[in-house]
Amino acid sequence: MYLFKTPRLLKLLYPKLTWDIKTSGRSIFLTFDDGPIPIVTPHVLKILKEYQARATFFCIGDNVRKHPDIFEQVKRDGHAIGNHTFNHLKGWKTDDDTYIQNFSKADELLHTNLFRPPYGRIKRSQAARLKALNPNLDIYYVGCIERRF
Ligand SMILES: [Zn+2]
Numbered sequence: 162m163y164l165f166k167t168p169r170l171l172k173l174l175y176p177k178l179t180w181d182i183k184t185s186g187r188s189i190f191l192t193f194d195d196g197p198i199p200i201v202t203p204h205v206l207k208i209l210k211e212y213q214a215r216a217t218f219f220c221i222g223d224n225v226r227k228h229p230d231i232f233e234q235v236k237r238d239g240h241a242i243g244n245h246t247f248n249h250l251k252g253w254k255t256d257d258d259t260y261i262q263n264f265s266k267a268d269e270l271l272h273t274n275l276f277r278p279p280y281g282r283i284k285r286s287q288a289a290r291l292k293a294l295n296p297n298l299d300i301y302y303v304g305c306i307e308r309r310f
Pocket residue numbers: 194195245249279280307
């Protein structure tokens with residue numbers, strides 16, 4: 162288990178992004194990135210179902226293209242869907258046009274207002290363009306820790 166606290170400086174540099182979620186009580190927000198992945202995602206779905214828990218799945222568009230049946234299961238089980246780009250791009254190492262196109266390609270499959278940049282890294286210019294593209298887009302950095310399978 163990881164406990165993660167976002168560096169304050171990042172919050173100051175990117176004040177318009179979603180860093181915290183206010184709740185009326187004690188809550189745990191479960192998020193899963195990089196899916197849908199065979200074996201792993203169905204296993205996670207099974208456990209969530211056992212606990213009657215809902216989560217947000219930040220999906221990679223290319224994985225949705227490869228595993229549409231698992232993606233449909235995630236939606237059918239009532240979980241929220243988030244965009245995690247089509248090819249899991251690193252924002253800091255990708256030019257803005259390529260990044261935006263890759264986001265949009267994933268959005269064609271995902272249709273969501275939630276976005277978590279892979280590796281938690283995105284340029285200010287990219288975030289601004291995404292917000293211009295979709296003013297309702299929530300860009301999440303909450304507890305973003307990348308693990309590759
Ligand atoms: Zn990721």
